[in-house]
Amino acid sequence: MALQSLDIKRRSATTTPSPSQRQTQEVLKLIDVSKCIGCKACQVACMEWNDTRDAIGANHGVYDNPMDLTENSWTVMRYAELELEQGKLEWLIRKDGCMHCAEPGCLKACPAPGAVVQYSNGIVDFHEENCIGCGYCITGCPFNIPRLSKKDSKVYKCTLCSDRVAAGLEPACVKTCPTGAIVFGSKEDMIRHAEERVVDLKSRGFANAGIYNPQGVGGTHVIYVLQHADRPEVYCGLPRNPSIGPMVELWKGAAKPLASLGLAMVVAGAAFHYVTKGPNEVSAEIEKEFEDEK
Amino acid sequence: MTNHWVDIKNANVILVMGGNAAEAHPCGFKWVTEAKAHNHATFIVVDPRFTRSAAVADLYAPLRTGSDIAFLGGVINYLLTHDKIQHEYVKAYTNASFIVAEGYKFDDGLFSGYDEAARKYDKSTWAYEIGPDAFARVDETLQHPRCVLQLLKQHYSRYTPEMVSNICGTARDTFLKVCEHIATTSAPNRTLTIMYALGWTQHTVGSQMIRTAAMMQLLLGNMGMAGGGMNALRGHSNIQGLTDLGLLSDLLPGYLTMPREQESDYQGYIDKRALKPLRPGQMSYWQNYGKFHVSLMKSWFGDAATKENNWCFDWLPKLDKVYDVLQVFELMHQGKLNGYFCQGFNPLASFPNKAKIDVALAKLKYLVVIDPLATETSCFWEHHGDFNNVDPARIRTEVIRLPSTCFAEENGSLTNSGRWLQWHYKGAEPPGEAKPDADIIAGIFLKLRELYKKEGGAFPDPILNLTWNYMIPHTPSAEELAREFNGKALADLTDPKDPTKVVLTKGQQLDGFAQLRDDGSTACGCWLYSGAWTEKGNMMARRDNSDPSGLGNTINWAFAWPANRRVLYNRASCDPAGKPWDQKRKLIGWDGSKWSGADIPDFKPDSAPSDGMNPFIMLPEGVGRLFALDKMAEGPFPEHYEPFETPIDTNPLHPKVISNPAARVFKGDMEGFGKSKEYPYAATTYRLTEHFHFWTKHTRLSAIMQPEQFVEISEELAKEKGIKAGDQVKVWSSRGFIKAVVVVTKRIKPLQVNGRIVHHVGIPLHWGFKGIAKRGYLANILTPFVGDANTQTPEFKSFLVNIEKA
Incomplete structure (x- = not known):
């Protein structure tokens, strides 16, 4: 949920134009995994800013806690111990959360008008008051990010602090990150910074260092610098070629004109019905039933 | 640093x-x-x-x-x-x-x-x-x-x-x-x-x-x-400040030292510390010891401290030994110490061998705990199953808890690791009855003084004559205390080179410790901190972050002791001729008439390189010591000695001398050390980034990040013991046991040491029986009651345990 409303690029399940009077710069959050010390300050800052609190859990034999994203934990650190080279241990710690795709699968999948929006700055935001709790966005997300709340049947995820960004601030996780592993700025600046980081990593022996900015979803507004960009899956299952699922593509792609046609037919049918039969009247009996149900 | x-x-x-x-x-x-x-x-x-x-x-x-x-x-x-x-x-x-x-x-x-x-x-x-x-x-x-x-x-x-x-x-x-x-x-x-x-x-x-x-x-x-x-x-954000202000039992503020039992003569006490140069032309700055000491006594006792009474030297306690925390709890354990004030400290959790601490606390007549939290120490008498298995009915200690504020609820300075004194402002009002520590101590002091005034007593002088000029006696403010440790002129101070020139008039704040005198004309609560609150105001509150050299010294940001110097021994950044070893990291240099640069010279500012004065001005020989003389307890060169609980039973360098021969071990503790046969694994305790000591288990967000106690072992040891990640395990030493979830990791590897395999067991220490995180065992149930031979800091990092699936 956000303060923004004047600079929306697109909205879920909406055919009318979106407000676009204000144009904002495209933003990007860069997570440099090679600088991350796994301190979880970003997890704390996220909960503090958004005033959410997860339950106090248990230890499950790993450092990860909470163990997964939840409707209250919109970001978590994921820890992977790997020996990619014989005898050379690496502890790869990745901050997981919404990637804010340029082509958001959640938005495409969402049938609730205006429940998912994409601002012109690239942030993909959920407007929970419009959410119908169907969970299609969860199916539509190639990164398995949104989480459905049992309390209110709404779906929650990282907003990239769209409220802070709208007011000219950086996201809370960026503000708190002690090592500068998470940085935020214009897309252009961040890509340049990421490229510099890759040069540094290559000079330190990471021949396959690179940027994770997957094109299968049109690029993302959260990108990673990875030591092993050739093997994103070693970072606790970061997908190699994420894309929007075929069902969502079908529903919003090929099927959409058909659906629109169907919708038009319904409208035409209704008009025909009105012309030929007159307006529908609700009988007093049915109205009473409604009242009783209330 | x-x-x-x-x-x-x-x-x-x-x-x-x-x-x-x-x-x-x-x-x-x-x-x-x-x-x-x-x-x-x-x-x-x-x-x-x-x-x-x-x-x-x-x-x-x-x-x-x-x-x-x-x-x-x-x-x-x-x-x-x-x-x-x-x-x-x-x-x-x-x-x-x-x-x-x-x-x-x-x-x-x-x-x-x-x-x-x-x-x-x-x-x-x-x-x-x-x-x-x-x-x-x-x-x-x-x-x-x-x-x-x-x-x-x-x-x-x-x-x-x-x-x-x-x-x-x-x-x-x-x-x-x-x-x-x-x-x-x-x-x-x-x-x-x-x-x-x-x-x-x-x-x-x-x-x-x-x-x-x-x-x-x-x-x-x-x-x-x-x-x-x-x-x-x-x-801790201000533990540097604690040591600087002398809150260790054998120190006075600014690393001045307490006199020992045999030091009953004032001049002898000063001479022993005001060391003469051991090489020609050296500064040997501790020659000024007397100025620091007399100014401290003037700060404490004002007009009562006179040349005639050796500036109240007789009022200072004379130590028969160092009363470090292990010594104090040993005495308590022996029943020889029966009242204890515990301020901002959680000894039940922080000191080794919890069982011994439990017994010691139960022998006290009274225990006063000054703390913002309900610490384990203040609840040592409560029964909490295996976490704290005591019988409250048998404990007679009267526990008095005085709630204090935390740092965010008061003004003051924090001294960071880099010796910067940085002023901060109150962010919130304290909850309930909580009071600043200074107010609590003031309340106790004023009551004591009243009792001494009324009833006399064997030795009332230091209490009755202690300087207490705070505007509100029950509430000494951080500002007043800061001005006090900076020090002030008690008489008009003149320039030593030109006696007609008055540098400071009576009552003015000192510019720094160079102005201190040993004739009673200056008062200073901590010579090292002199310069922190001058006539120009609160130097600790300065926030100019300009950095002309690019080296990050920002000398107009806050105040660094001593004398606002940012890099100690910076004279050594130049060669003997006064030229920086590396122009790109020039801290200071000799410009022909004086030393100057991006930092405050840690040196006599007008001593030309040709004078031959060397950079380590605090030492009588002026040079750094590769050979430590008699300053260390166990030798002038460091030698490898094994932990008192060693997993290899020997010292490969000299099997006859295994562990530190000069470390103090109390009777009963030596016999209690575990041997590798029964306790084969090298254990070490440590902290996690998600928590701060035993405090943050009281805060929800930290508890969410690391909710439950765990220990860490290698995949190899886990396999050997049939343990899987997430299992409950029992870890025990010769002093007690804990139970926790186990993290099995590649990050701990078995090591090949002196012909055998040594496994480590890692033990994070943040849990206890108070707070909102999942309850756990105090890790110091396991640790040995022995410390460093010089500082008596306990050996929390190396001891022996055994481990099994619980």
Whole structure:
């Protein structure tokens, strides 16, 4: 949920134009995994800013806690111990959360008008008051990010602090990150910074260092610098070629004109019905039933 | 820190050893990231565990807990045998050329003068040879068989890469790779910074571990340099302030020392500390000891302190021994100490062998706890199952809890690791009945003074005459206390060079400790902090971050002790002729008439290089000590001794002397140490980034991040023991047991040590029986009651345990 409303690029399940009077710069959050010390300050800052609190859990034999994203934990650190080279241990710690795709699968999948929006700055935001709790966005997300709340049947995820960004601030996780592993700025600046980081990593022996900015979803507004960009899956299952699922593509792609046609037919049918039969009247009996149900 | 946090960005090589900066000091760690990103620094971590620091290191070397002196001694040997020392620096600025007295000896693990029965050394042979001119003798050619450099070479010749590997369990190749990186910084234009913390201090040879590293830095010419130094990372935001203000039992403020039992004569007390130069032309700054001491007494006792009564010297307690925390709890345990004030401290959780602490606390008549939280100590009498298995009905101690504020609820200064005093402002009102610590202490003091006034008593003088000029006596403000430790003129002060010129008028705040006098005309609560609140105002509140040199010194940001100097010993950043070793990291330089530059000179500002004054002005010889004389309890050169609970039952260097021969061990504790047969695994306790000590288990967000107690073991040990990640395990030492979830990890590896496999068990320590995180066991149930031979800091980092699936 956000303060923004004047600079929306697109909205879920909406055919009318979106407000676009204000144009904002495209933003990007860069997570440099090679600088991350796994301190979880970003997890704390996220909960503090958004005033959410997860339950106090248990230890499950790993450092990860909470163990997964939840409707209250919109970001978590994921820890992977790997020996990619014989005898050379690496502890790869990745901050997981919404990637804010340029082509958001959640938005495409969402049938609730205006429940998912994409601002012109690239942030993909959920407007929970419009959410119908169907969970299609969860199916539509190639990164398995949104989480459905049992309390209110709404779906929650990282907003990239769209409220802070709208007011000219950086996201809370960026503000708190002690090592500068998470940085935020214009897309252009961040890509340049990421490229510099890759040069540094290559000079330190990471021949396959690179940027994770997957094109299968049109690029993302959260990108990673990875030591092993050739093997994103070693970072606790970061997908190699994420894309929007075929069902969502079908529903919003090929099927959409058909659906629109169907919708038009319904409208035409209704008009025909009105012309030929007159307006529908609700009988007093049915109205009473409604009242009783209330 | 000899340097400061920001300065780490200037380093070429960063060694984190005996600490875990990323995890325990994540905010300061940003400067490591900065050095890597913009100074192309190489970052090395040496630790028994692959920590979150190691996760971002260029090179990681494992070593067995407690074997750091062997490792660093091996580096010293490497530097000497590969000729990778900064020759000019070593010759001019260390005591390498000094000749050691005849009679000094090191043989089979013991230095000359050992008294086995007393577990102490007669240190008289650990000395320089003194010439007829009363100065120490030196051999500029460094060839004399008894000169420090030759003795040093001889001492560390035993620390070969093979020996290091055998003691530490570090692979030879990995060790040599670390040596190579460190050795690159012997070039005058490259520096190594060392960041350490409790991973060095909490051993029975902790002080000597730190010394070994400091000696290495002297050999490399890295002391006094931007991007160099020995950098102790302090764990609590103001623990540096605590030590500076003398809150240790044998210290007075500003590292002045308490007189000992035999020191009943005032002049003798001063003379022993006001050391005369040991070489011609040296400053030996402690010659000013008397000025600091008299000004302190004037600050405390005002007009009552006079020349005639030796500035109230007789009022100071005379120590028969050091009353460190282990000694105090030993006395309590013996029933000889029966009242205890516990302020901002949680001894039940923080001191070793919890069972012993439990018994000790139960012998008290009263216990006063001043703390913002309901600590375990304040609830030591409550029964909490296995977590705190005591019988409240049998405990008679009266516990009085006085709730205090936390740092965010008061104004004041915090002294960070880099010696910066930074002023902060109250952010919130304290809850309920909580009061600032100063108010609580003031309340107790005023009541005591009233009682002494009314009833007299055996020795009322120091209480009745203590200076107490606060505007509201029950509420001394942080501002008033700060002005007091800065000090003021008690009479008009004139310029020593021109007596007609008045520098400060009576009552004005001092500009710094250079103005202190020993004639009673100045008062100063802590000479080191003088300059923090001058006539110009609160220097600690300054927030000008301009940095013209780009070295990060920002000398108009807050105030750094001493005298706002940012890098200690910075005279050593220049060659003897006064030219910086490296122009790119010029801290100061001789401009023909004075020393000046990006930092405040840690030196006599107008002493020309030709005067021959050396950079280590606090030492009577003016140079850094590779040979420590009689300053350390267990020897002038650091030697590897095993932890008191060793997993290898021997010391490969000298099997007859296994552990620190000069460490104090109380009766009953020695017999109680575990042996490897019953307790085969090397255990170490530590902190996690998600928590701060035993406090943050009281806060929900930290509890969410690490909710439950766990221990860590290697995959190999887990397999051997049939343990899986997430299982409950029982870990026990000869003192007790804990139960916790187990994390099975690749980050702890079995090490090959002296012909056997040594497994580590890692024990994070943040849980207890109070707070909102899941309840757990205090880790100090397991740890041994023995400390470093010099500081008595307990050996929390190396002991023995056993482990089984619960």
